[in-house]
Amino acid sequence: MAGNALKMLVVVAGVVVVAGGHTLHLGRKCPEIMPFPNLSVNKVLGNWFVLHKFDTANTCLKWNLTRVSGDTLLVTETRQLSFLDSLGVDHTHAITARLDIPNPEVPGKMRIRWPTSLTGSADFIVFDTDYETYMAVFECDRAGLLHRRSATILSRTRNIDKMFVERVRRLLDTAGISHSALSTISHDLCRESGNHNWHVDGDLFGLLPGVDPAEVRRRVSEGVQEYDVTQLEIIGEGISPEDGTFRGSLKKRPEV
Incomplete structure (x- = not known):
């Protein structure tokens, strides 16, 4: 596949990622969910497997959280794009977002800026974790009269005990957040590196002249x-x- 055409496919797939992974709702008000009390940020750093996420068909999602300053983190998400997998493109795709902690007294309530987002920063709330096994995150961003929601369940390993998933579902129920769009992420055919590897850490539309x-x-x-x-x-x-x-x-x- 020609280089320019392949790059354009990556851009298109990136746009699809913007639309996926969320549910869309009328109204600007995001639902309120309590952040995990007294979150120890240092204990959630490192690698996580994304095992459940709202409305996504992409596979092999992983997060790596690193700290760059007292109130600023980076989260790098690697994935295999289902769109490119369907075309037989041997690839990996990574995207790095900035996480800010506006109030150090509530470290579980953060703000995230994904490079592919058209709507700016979003709420990023760690609402449950035991640090060593699993973590649950709720994201919400606003655009005009609408807002988008996403919930993510992560594990330190490729598997997670069902009781943790059910616990997260109950917490979402308590907050009045529907989790019917929670998809299972496959990690069965993952590659560490492909023939083509892309990493986006600037605005997606900077790729488009x-x-x-x-x-x-x-x-x-x-x-x-x-x-x-x-x-x-x-x-x-x-x-x-x-x-x-x-x-x-x-x-x-x-x-x-």
Whole structure:
């Protein structure tokens, strides 16, 4: 596969990753979930296998958390993109995000900035862990009249006891957060390195010539806020009555 075409496929796959791994909901208010009390940040550093995550088909997800300063961490997520796997591309893909701890007295409540995010920083809340076996994280970001949610269950090994998964589900239930989109991540056919290895640690749209990332974010995260909600029309299925998930899309009604 030609180099430029392959690079474009990586960009496309990266955009798909932005849309995946989350559920979309109407309203800017994120649900509240209690951060793990008195989280010892140093004890959650290191390697984790991502075994369950909202709505994703990618495989071999792993996180590596490192500390760069007192209140700043980095999380590097490696994965195999299902889109490229389906094309038979021998690859690995990594992305590094910055984690900030705004309030050192509540270290479990952080803010994360993924390079592929169009909506800026998101809440990143470690809400359960025993440090040595598993960890659970809830993420939420806002864009206009919508917000996106994601929950992640991680393990220090490739397997996790079912009781920990059930515990996390109960905590999500208590917070009123539906976990029906929680997918199982396969680690069966993982490679440490492929013929093609990509690492994104800057804005995704910096890979695309002629695209102004500031303008993209303005349109996505700010433009819709200028609309009168009475002038917005929901296209498609709208809000799911089962879990409150937003399954439609929005457009501004034409002026009459």
